[in-house]
Amino acid sequence: MSVFDNLVGQEHVVEIIQKAVASARNGEETQEMTHAWVFTGPPGSGRSSAAVAFAQALVCPHDGCGTCNQCKSAANGAHPDVEIIRTEGLSIKIDEVRELLARVAWAPSMGGWRVVVMEDADRLTESAANALLKAIEEPGNRTVWLLCAPTLHDVLPTIRSRCRHLQLVTPSAIAVAQVLQNRDGISPQMADFAARVSQGHIGRARYLATNESVRNTRS
Secondary structure, eight states: OOTTTTOTTOHHHHHHHHHHHHHHTTSSOOSSOOSEEEEEOOTTSOHHHHHHHHHHHHHOTTSSOSSSHHHHHHHTTOOTTEEEEOOOSSOBOHHHHHHHHHHTSSOOTTSSOEEEEETTGGGBOHHHHHHHHHHHHSOOTTEEEEEEESSGGGSOHHHHTTSEEEEOOOOOHHHHHHHHHHHHOOOHHHHHHHHHHHTTOHHHHHHHHHOHHHHHHHO
């Protein structure tokens, strides 16, 4: 098992992240491991999942085993060195960013890296983005920023120019169907149907395949 198992059809991204994690073991920034990243991709591609998996792997003693306490606590927001910023509002305001910067100003409490995952970096207001820019320009010791947005153009140019960019793609229906069969025990016929109808969106495909009332509504 691995934290990267759910990144369907993103082998190129997983390879880059795994190289970065391996390089990060010495606790220093290298050519493979930089302090700021932007994950982009269409809905359902798993950009936020990729960022969270990266965070898990950085704090995991086994490079992202998916089963240890470090991996589990990082995923559910309980790890002291991992911040996952999710918003239900229309924007992320400067006060929220300032509070975040105050929380992550300290060195990692458990060694290794302090990781900040911002799932909706495209919702930063201009003032909030400028505040974040300063933190990215002057990163804290062993602090990594993982920003997520639909496209690179949704991120302030001065921020994206300082980040390494990872582009996720919509997984193929075949890949999604295979995952539904192998991990969720869905029949081949149902997995194929759900994958095609969801157009490669793994979350929607799983929901459709496991929810009979939704399938009846669509039919």
